Amino acid sequence: MKTLNMAMIGAGRMGLAHARVLSGLAECRVVRVVDTLAQNAERVAVELGAKASTHLEDAFQPDVDAVIITTPTPTHAEVVEAAARAGKAIFVEKPIAESLEAGRRVVAAVERTGVPCQVGFQRRYDPAYVRAKEMIERGELGRLEGIRLVGRDPYLPKLDFLKTSGGLLVDMGIHDLDSARFLVGEVAEVYAVGGALAEPELKQYGLFDTAVATLRFESGAVGTLEVALRTAYGYDIRCEVLGEKGRIHIERDRRPDLTFYDERGGNFDRPRNFEQRFPEAYAAEMVAFARNLHAGKPLEPGVRDAWYSLRLAKAAQHALETGQVVGVKEFGGEL
Amino acid sequence: MKTLNMAMIGAGRMGLAHARVLSGLAECRVVRVVDTLAQNAERVAVELGAKASTHLEDAFQPDVDAVIITTPTPTHAEVVEAAARAGKAIFVEKPIAESLEAGRRVVAAVERTGVPCQVGFQRRYDPAYVRAKEMIERGELGRLEGIRLVGRDPYLPKLDFLKTSGGLLVDMGIHDLDSARFLVGEVAEVYAVGGALAEPELKQYGLFDTAVATLRFESGAVGTLEVALRTAYGYDIRCEVLGEKGRIHIERDRRPDLTFYDERGGNFDRPRNFEQRFPEAYAAEMVAFARNLHAGKPLEPGVRDAWYSLRLAKAAQHALETGQVVGVKEFGGEL
Amino acid sequence: MKTLNMAMIGAGRMGLAHARVLSGLAECRVVRVVDTLAQNAERVAVELGAKASTHLEDAFQPDVDAVIITTPTPTHAEVVEAAARAGKAIFVEKPIAESLEAGRRVVAAVERTGVPCQVGFQRRYDPAYVRAKEMIERGELGRLEGIRLVGRDPYLPKLDFLKTSGGLLVDMGIHDLDSARFLVGEVAEVYAVGGALAEPELKQYGLFDTAVATLRFESGAVGTLEVALRTAYGYDIRCEVLGEKGRIHIERDRRPDLTFYDERGGNFDRPRNFEQRFPEAYAAEMVAFARNLHAGKPLEPGVRDAWYSLRLAKAAQHALETGQVVGVKEFGGEL
Amino acid sequence: MKTLNMAMIGAGRMGLAHARVLSGLAECRVVRVVDTLAQNAERVAVELGAKASTHLEDAFQPDVDAVIITTPTPTHAEVVEAAARAGKAIFVEKPIAESLEAGRRVVAAVERTGVPCQVGFQRRYDPAYVRAKEMIERGELGRLEGIRLVGRDPYLPKLDFLKTSGGLLVDMGIHDLDSARFLVGEVAEVYAVGGALAEPELKQYGLFDTAVATLRFESGAVGTLEVALRTAYGYDIRCEVLGEKGRIHIERDRRPDLTFYDERGGNFDRPRNFEQRFPEAYAAEMVAFARNLHAGKPLEPGVRDAWYSLRLAKAAQHALETGQVVGVKEFGGEL
Known part of the structure; x- marks a missing residue:
């Protein structure tokens, strides 16, 4: 080798x-x-x-x-x-x-x-996303109708990092938005709303720790995105693609493959960060x-592909910050 | 008795x-x-x-x-x-x-x-929603930060019904929106986008079969809603409430409690309509x-409570039809 | 009506x-x-x-x-x-x-x-068992090869009841053994071993609170049975049928359809007794x-069917008490 | 490095x-x-x-x-x-x-x-078994009461291999029996029954492709073991430890973390062999x-530990072949 x-x-x-x-x-x-x-x-x-x-x-x-x-x-x-x-x-x-x-x-x-x-x-190399892509390309979902993306981090980064990170939907949401492009195609329009819900102090700096968004794809498909910088329960990345013939759901709910049952019911460990979720x-x-x-x-x-994901993330962040519905192409132009 | x-x-x-x-x-x-x-x-x-x-x-x-x-x-x-x-x-x-x-x-x-x-x-009488409400009221989630609602019907109703139904988010989405009010509180603002993705013919009548929306609650919490009139895979109602201390996820994924494993993998039946999902x-x-x-x-x-759910559903439908962000109170007034 | x-x-x-x-x-x-x-x-x-x-x-x-x-x-x-x-x-x-x-x-x-x-x-009227029976009769499993039965009660009954109950495998195990007959057929031979593990005091009365058994069916199929009078985690009834073409697994793992995720991971309620497991x-x-x-x-x-389940339960209890491999027909005779 | x-x-x-x-x-x-x-x-x-x-x-x-x-x-x-x-x-x-x-x-x-x-x-290095061992050692299950082991291979090996493999419970069952020793302790007595159910031709060579067994541990705990050389649905390794305070269940049910929902219900891929189940x-x-x-x-x-697992596997195979209840120590002696 x-x-x-x-x-x-x-x-x-x-x-x-x-x-x-x-x-x-x-x-x-x-x-x-x-x-x-x-x-x-x-x-x-x-x-x-x-x-x-x-x-x-x-x-x-x-x-x-x-x-x-x-x-x-x-x-x-x-x-x-x-x-x-x-x-x-x-x-x-x-x-x-x-x-x-x-x-x-x-x-x-x-x-x-x-x-x-x-x-x-x-994520483009995670076994589940790879398999989803294959199923979509083989036509197993038929015409794509929508996507649902959830991305939640477990801990707030430091304030200094947040101030220079480019914003919630650029630094973190770009992973989900890249998945949207990878699996469904280009996004035409985005709207977002959010707040500083986990850490109200962020508000004074114009920062968001939570955002939800709608996506309208060029194909007509629609989607939702939810991004949060902090949860009480660990790292949570989900992706769901809805098509004419069925639905793909991607979620790693437990780690490792062990459930413990006691007087409280059933209990299982979950991934707590990206290293535990995406080792493969x-x-x-x-x-x-x-x-x-x-x-x-x-x-x-490649870089060309990545630039279009950045354009989408920037447009989404702009929507979040201005409260406006944002046309992605009008906002970011072309390469 | x-x-x-x-x-x-x-x-x-x-x-x-x-x-x-x-x-x-x-x-x-x-x-x-x-x-x-x-x-x-x-x-x-x-x-x-x-x-x-x-x-x-x-x-x-x-x-x-x-x-x-x-x-x-x-x-x-x-x-x-x-x-x-x-x-x-x-x-x-x-x-x-x-x-x-x-x-x-x-x-x-x-x-x-x-x-x-x-x-x-x-749904307010479904065991899972009842338990969610109890957990929220006991403070087990802490301060509420968001909700995610998914409502999907298995079959398109007849066109005649659709034309007089009041619209996707009023006739069908009102269940999810009522759940949002029941579990999280009043919604201040709604935005929605959708299309006639499952049945393109609906477009000529100004009808939608698919919509995604964002919700901004009076408390500052945010949420997403996805509603579709038709899926290839049966009835699908999900509800997820996100709070400071944890997350509740409600989903009935299988019916009955049987999994069949064969050479294709694991397979299970799902609820196919509201009668199979909500018998209790x-x-x-x-x-x-x-x-x-x-x-x-x-x-x-009661009726008073139900009127506020109607107001929210009407506002959401208006957002869907106009492409505008809609303030719920400004749109519908008070009782 | x-x-x-x-x-x-x-x-x-x-x-x-x-x-x-x-x-x-x-x-x-x-x-x-x-x-x-x-x-x-x-x-x-x-x-x-x-x-x-x-x-x-x-x-x-x-x-x-x-x-x-x-x-x-x-x-x-x-x-x-x-x-x-x-x-x-x-x-x-x-x-x-x-x-x-x-x-x-x-x-x-x-x-x-x-x-x-x-x-x-x-259990013959539980939706999952009914569906399993249908699948078996339609040939979806092919030739049956085995069964795995688990029956666990949450609480020890009173000692007075236990003394007159006929024994663990008659009073309680008979449900699982009847399921074995219902789904797979007649049992030829049984062996069992157990103990007073949850409540050692039972030993002095010759009583068991835990037993495991093997079953050999007349068809040649084989199976296992596990019965316990007490668990720390609630009522637990499972049934798995193994066939040439696949496997059926029956288990009600959660009640209701709600998962709570917090810093400990994922958590769900389980059925705590037969009333919560088998309401339908x-x-x-x-x-x-x-x-x-x-x-x-x-x-x-009917009673004839039920007598054969009793015969099997009695044979299993005899195996448990004597440590011998027991031929069911030889032990109990015919009607 | x-x-x-x-x-x-x-x-x-x-x-x-x-x-x-x-x-x-x-x-x-x-x-x-x-x-x-x-x-x-x-x-x-x-x-x-x-x-x-x-x-x-x-x-x-x-x-x-x-x-x-x-x-x-x-x-x-x-x-x-x-x-x-x-x-x-x-x-x-x-x-x-x-x-x-x-x-x-x-x-x-x-x-x-x-x-x-x-x-x-x-398996002693699989994340789930490692975590189970830790939980047991920390006392989270309390006194151990039992174990349930399931080991099923997807494909029959060649007849020539089977004839020299030492038998089903030695070649294959030894993994499960080693897990039993690793998690619960030494086994005192074993009984087994089985057959050539998947491939009846094996019978003429005195070979088994399916076996079920009961285990009595030196501590008094009891367990079951199910081993099969062939399933229609892929590789299946499960382990469940029952204790005074709760139950651990280990199972890898899906691969990768993707569920596909279509008109047949929900479907997921399963591990098909040991390489897919135990890569970590x-x-x-x-x-x-x-x-x-x-x-x-x-x-x-080490080798000493491994010899005791071999002794247990040989005793189990002897039980399977003779139809007798076998005392492990009496059968195999000491090192």
């Missing part, structure tokens, strides 16, 4: 999560870890047996085949551009950029240099990245 | 459904069945061992303690008013009237005459009607 | 359970309640609006069409014989008699007098009793 | 299954593959990038730290002994030997040489093997 030598750029929470998965995969070897904070870089590098550095250019050394970019969103565009110039294959966490304009620059840089680039919408997906997207690179096959999803 | 002597007014589909339940209940005896179509009245009367008639006044004879009104919605107001004048206790199917104005007349007639009157929102609720609302009448206790839900 | 006038003979726990169901059924009217304890008879009679008596012969008055026999098991034979002589239709709780010999007398009395007689194996079955067996009587149709299951 | 260099000995079905898992694990590197059939060795070696050989001694070269023994059961004793003499760390598939006597030699060889040795009871467990046992070796920690389960 061929091993892909990688540099991880960004060793924060998401970098650590990827590192844990990558450390167990035979096909991926992280040889360098770069973070502007030396202690972050060191912590992950030690765990992975890699070299730590605080200099971005170290990620582009000759011993590196590909980079994993898990820096904060505002830096994505710049780092992807640098990696593309350096001719490295790229895996970048979602969203590809902070703004649609920066996203356009990312797409241009990747397409100009021709480096392979995959974006971290990991995080591994699968990296294995696919390594294998497709070695085989010279296209990477999925 | 005391038996309540009843006249059933309206022997169509809903009358027949109630008749089947009533025929097995020791506390309720239907002694008269009235329908403008003699054959409808006869069919149900034979099944119940009752007298059939085509004259409304026969429902108000001295041998009748209470009337069950299951006539078409446009006639509800008039029939309730007549029953109230006759001094009979009333059970009337939802919605209480075709228009908010007619609904106001119903409330006035009932309150003026003082006859007991219960409205047929049967239809019986319980009638038993409560009979027992509370005999005990002189108030009936639940 | 025709109403069947009934006398209830025996107003203890099981009589009370039936009374609660019967009180709500329009087709059944209990007009007399007989119990040797006047206060028992009174309590149930008041609830049912019936006449109470302590004299058995009052159950056979002309105003009575049928009797419901829910006296202690040791009296079943004698009471059934008396009712048969009086020419009354009979519903008798399981088991039909304390001993196989007494059971033979019951069968003889019923067949000699020709009175209709139904035995209270209510208790009502359905009585409605079938009344309707089949009125229609002159045979009653199911 | 340290990588363990391994030689795989035996490249048949089970070897291939392990190879697929090992190929993705960063901590394990298979450098040599040995099989008496050159084509088997080649096939797996190519997949793993390892050297193929048909000579056992090649597995003991200096570049090898540890061996994975997945040869047919009758050869286990001899190969383990050779590996122990060579001083290699050992992972050997269950059962450790064909006979109790050969098993004693295996234990002696391992303990004499002091090589670390782990036996492939992978197969990876976890190898990762534990590599990590514990590097850390100098004891391996679990």
Whole structure:
């Protein structure tokens, strides 16, 4: 088996999560870890047996085949551009950029240099979503009529992060909105309403921790989206696609496959975070990245695809903030 | 046990459904069945061992303690008013009237005459909804943050019915919207989008068979609603309440409690219509009607409560038809 | 609808359970309640609006069409014989008699007098068991290979009851063993092992509160049985039939259709006793009793069928008490 | 991360299954593959990038730290002994030997040489079994009262394999019986009955494809076991532990987390073989093997533990073949 030598750029929470998965995969070897904070870089590098550095250019050394970019969103565009110039294959966490304009620059840089680039919408690699996609493509649902998306995180991130995250529907809702595009198609129009229900203090900063939205697809199908930054009961990601011939329901309700029955009734553990919900997906997207690179096959999803998910997320966030029904194309334009 | 002597007014589909339940209940005896179509009245009367008639006044004879009104919605107001004048206790199917104005007349007639009157929102008597209400009132969810409602019917009604039904969100969505009020509270604002996805022909009549909506409650909580007139997979009613401390999920996924495993995997039967989903609720609302009448206790839900559910449903339908965000109070006024 | 006038003979726990169901059924009217304890008879009679008596012969008055026999098991034979002589239709709780010999007398009395007689194996009327039977008869499982039965009660009965109950596998296991016969066929051989695990004190009386058994059917199929008098988590009845083409699994895991998710995970209520598990079955067996009587149709299951279930239960109990593999036919003989 | 260099000995079905898992694990590197059939060795070696050989001694070269023994059961004793003499760390598939006597030699060889040795009871590494063990050890079930084990394979192995496999309860049932020992403790007595129900032709060879058994534990707890070589509906492994305070139920009912609802009801995919049921467990046992070796920690389960599981399986098989109740200690003696 061929091993892909990688540099991880960004060793924060998401970098650590990827590192844990990558450390167990035979096909991926992280040889360098770069973070502007030396202690972050060191912590992950030690765990992975890699070299730590605080200099971005170290990620582009000759011993590196590909980079994993898990820096904060505002830096994505710049780092992807640098990696593309350096001719490295790229895996970048979602969203590809902070703004649609920066996203356009990312797409241009990747397409100009021709480096392979995959974006971290990991649900596209979850076994249930993969199977849903196959069923839809085989026509088992018939004409698609709607989708229902639920995305709920267990804990509020820090206020500082929230202020720069781009907003609830961009930073978090983009996963669900990307699933909507992946499974049903392009969205024409979005409306959203929400509030600071879990943490009223967020209101003074114009931030939302909860939002519900309606989606109207170009095909005429309609959908709902519910996103919340905090629940009392753990991480909760659901997706339901409704078609002419039936309905697909995706939900991981328990972890592991154990139910405990006592005087209170039946009880089961649930996934408490994305690492517990999507372990197969995080591994699968990296294995696919390594294998497709070695085989010279296209990477999925690419930056162009990811830009359209960003456009949709930005439109939804705009609807949430303005209380207006937003036309997605009118709002965000084209690539 | 005391038996309540009843006249059933309206022997169509809903009358027949109630008749089947009533025929097995020791506390309720239907002694008269009235329908403008003699054959409808006869069919149900034979099944119940009752007298059939085509004259409304026969429902108000001295041998009748209470009337069950299951006539078409446009006639509800008039029939309730007549029953109230006759001094009979009333059970009337939802919605209480075709228009908010007619609904106001119903409330006035009932309150003026003082006859007991219960409205047929049967979900309020389903064991799962009853338990949800108890848990909410005991504070087990903490502060309520949201609700998710799904209501899907298995078969398209006839076009003639649809044209006079008041619209998808009034005729059908009112059940879900009443659940929202019952469990979470009053809705301040509603937005909806939909289409004629299952039956495109409906479009030319300005009718919808599918709608999704967002709800903003007076408390600040938010919710989504999905209503469809037809699914390929049977009847589907779900309700989920999200609170500070946890989440309630109500769904009847299988009927009966049997799973069949074969080479295709696991398979189970689902409820295919409201009679299979809500048998306990239809019986319980009638038993409560009979027992509370005999005990002189108030009936639940009453006409006043039902008028507010109608107001919400009308507002939602208006949002659906106009594409506007609709303020519920501004739209419908007060009683 | 025709109403069947009934006398209830025996107003203890099981009589009370039936009374609660019967009180709500329009087709059944209990007009007399007989119990040797006047206060028992009174309590149930008041609830049912019936006449109470302590004299058995009052159950056979002309105003009575049928009797419901829910006296202690040791009296079943004698009471059934008396009712048969009086020419009354009979519903008798399981088991039909304390001993196989007494059971033979019951069968003889019923067949000699020709009175209709139904035995209270209510699971045969539960929607899931009914559907399982239909699937098996339609050949959906192919050749049957096995069965797995679990029967667990929530609370230990009183010691006095246990001493005269005939033993764990007769009093309680007979329900599961009757299901085995109903769904798969006759059992050739049984082996059992158990103990006084929930209440060690039972050991000194030679009593068991827990037993597991293997079944070998005449067809060659094999099965397991687990019976326990007490669990910490409520009532638990499961049945699984394994065939060449698939597997049926029957289990009522939750009550009502509500799941609560909180920081501990997912939680649901379970049935805590037979009244919560089998409400439809208790009502359905009585409605079938009344309707089949009125229609002159045979009653199911009859005394002959019930005697074979008793024979199997006695053989299983013998296996449990002696530690021997027991041939059912050799042990119990034929009718 | 340290990588363990391994030689795989035996490249048949089970070897291939392990190879697929090992190929993705960063901590394990298979450098040599040995099989008496050159084509088997080649096939797996190519997949793993390892050297193929048909000579056992090649597995003991200096570049090898540890061996994975997945040869047919009758050869286990001899190969383990050779590996122990060579001083290699050992992972050997269950059962450790064909006979109790050969098993004693295996234990002696391992303990004499002091090589670390782990036996492939992978369920002990499945997340659900791990959690069950933890709950039991923390006392959440209170005193244990019983266990129910179900083990069903999807396809009949070849007749030639079956004839030399040691019997249904040794080759296959040993997994369930090891789980019984792992979770509840030692078994005192076993009884079993079965047949050739799925494939009647097996009968002429004295073989069983289906068996049910009762277990009496030394603690007094009782249990049932059901094992079948073939089902129509896929692989099915269940385990249920009953205690004074509650019940644990382990079952993987669906794969992946997707339900499809159509006009037939609800449908879900199930695991079809051990690779689909236990992917986490197969990876976890190898990762534990590599990590514990590097850390100098004891391996679990060891040969001594595995011998007692073999003793229990042999006793159960003896019960099945003779129709006798078998005392486990009397039957198999001690180490």
